[in-house]
Amino acid sequence: MALRLTIEGLVYGGSGIGRAPNGKVVFVPYTVPGEVCTVEVTEDKRDFSKARLLSIDEPSPVRVEPFCPLFTECGGCHLQHLPYEAQLEWKTKIFQETIARATDLELVPQAIPAENATGYRAKATFHVEDGKVGFFRASSHSVVELEECPLLMPSINKTLKEIKESLPEAVHTIDVAVDVDTDKTTAIFYTEDAGCKLDIPHSTVLKGYEVRVKRRFQRGRGRLLYRRGETDCSYTVEGVRLLYSASVFFQVNPAMNRRLVQKVVEAVGKDVTVVDAFCGVGNFSLPVAKKGCRVEGFDIDGVAIEYAKRAAGLNSIEVAVFFPLDVERGKVLEKIAPSVVVLDPPRGGCRGLATEVAERAVERVVYVSCNPSTLGRDLKEFLERGYRVVSSTLVDMFPQTHHVESITVLTL
Ligand SMILES: C[S@@+](CC[C@H](N)C(=O)[O-])C[C@H]1O[C@@H](n2cnc3c(N)ncnc32)[C@H](O)[C@@H]1O
Incomplete structure (x- = not known):
């Protein structure tokens, strides 16, 4: 109709x-x-x-005219038809409206624009279908073939070109990450064929790769089949060298992540005890600890926790300790009484933990969110228990897409 x-x-x-x-x-x-x-x-x-x-x-x-010929066909971008300034204005408005609907709060966030509106992504997952390598079509699992993507860092586009030439049929998914400190890349190739052979000729950009056996669309990392070269990456922020790989969560926009980390460090303050409840590889925990705070970091991903521990050692940071834990079930605050909790949950938010933190009356909460809807829902838990919002910031990590990253600081 x-x-x-x-x-x-x-x-x-x-x-x-x-x-x-x-x-x-x-x-x-x-x-x-x-x-x-x-x-x-x-x-x-x-x-x-x-x-x-x-x-x-x-x-x-x-x-405006979208700059990518695949815009609307590929599911990755949503806003290329708007100039960058209008994208940020609308994201700010959407954030305000979403929070107001959930909480009645009229927040006026500071919006930090992206340093680069293209070429910013340090990580990508490519899918393979009938010899085509690319991203998923909007709302679908069929593949749109890519020569290159304007949102990716040039080193990922170069890696894509090189690996397409020597890709065996059995590979169905490829994760590529940039080692931000060197601008080299690493990759993980997923296959269902335990006999899969992959021989990538010398590359100027890909410094190492893994091949893993995993079913298409299955969660988790699969079984390591073989590894060639160096697959760990590093990224230095606030004087701390973080470690990660293509298989763990890592903020995709390194330039804007610096701004995000600075904001979190500033909001946490100095000489306090901190719980970082979704710590990943220690992106916030380690810079916060370097400023003199005692930090306990928790994440459900044991591999990310191992990277966080190794980076703590590498940077001689002894005041940060890390534990693998499902924080929605783990009763994190039963044994620790921090004065600050940092929350950076996945898109679904963290209602259970938010309630626990609010009920324990933790003095300050720094809530980093990638979804204003679940943020609004979780903020209610704090507001109903006497917290007030002291600052609200948008850090535009994802230009050309609808994603909205924010930091909300709450205090009792
Ligand atoms: C948005 S990421 C943030 C990671 C980190 N703060 C950063 O900036 O890189 C969310 C993290 O939450 C972790 N996670 C998801 N569900 C969890 C749970 N129930 N308990 C603990 N960690 C969880 C994921 O493994 C992921 O590392």
Whole structure:
């Protein structure tokens, strides 16, 4: 069914929002507020519909030509049709509206723009299908073939070109990470074939790789089949050398991660006891410990914890200790009474832990979030127990996409 409607705003996820003649809300990706569009409804729910854009009948003067020929086909970007400044303005507005809906708070965040609107990603997962190597199509598991991606650091694009030439059919997924300190790359190739042979000729950029046996779409790392060269990476931030690999969580935008870490270090302060509840490889814990805080870091990923421990040793930081733990089940605060808790959960947020932290009346909470919806939900747990927000910052880690990274500092 085709409809003509006016786009009134953007929502989290990047879609434009308009209204059908019967008043029902309609979400339309790749549109700009103010535009009059003809759309086709693709999903009709009780309270809203989703639609695809058929034509832009009255384009917004703000609209720009996307720089990537695969925009709208590839699922990676959502906002290339907006100039960068407008993307950040809309992300700020979406953040404010989402938090206000959940909590009644009217936050006015400081928005830190990205240093680079392209070429910023230090990590990528490529999928392989029928000889094509690329990213998933929007809302699908079929592969859009890539020559290169403008959001990736040039060394990843170079690695992609090189490995495509010697890739055996049995590989279904490839994780590539940049060693930020040297600009070399490392890769993990996943296959279901335990006899898979991979022989990548000398590369100027790929310094090492692993081949792992894992089913397509299966969670986890799979079984290591073989490793060639050096597969650990390093990244120096606030004078601390962090260690990681292509198989652990690591912030994808190293330039903006520096800003994020600075903000967290500043918010935590000096000489306090800190719990870093989703610490990964110690991205916040180690710079915070270097400033003189005692830190206990927890993460469900034992491999990330091993990297954090090794980096603590490498940097001679003795006041940070790390433990593998599911913090949503582990009762982290039963044995420790920190004055600050840093929370940096995955997209689903951390409602259970947020409640525990608030009930224990921890003096200060630094909540780093990549999803304003779950942040709003979790903030309620704190506000209902007497906390107030002392600062709110957006750090734009993901230009051209809808993702919104924020830091909210709360105190009792
Ligand atoms: C957004 S990342 C943040 C990592 C780190 N703070 C950083 O800046 O690199 C979220 C982390 O939470 C960890 N995680 C997810 N669920 C968890 C849980 N239930 N308990 C502990 N850690 C968890 C993941 O392994 C991942 O390292």
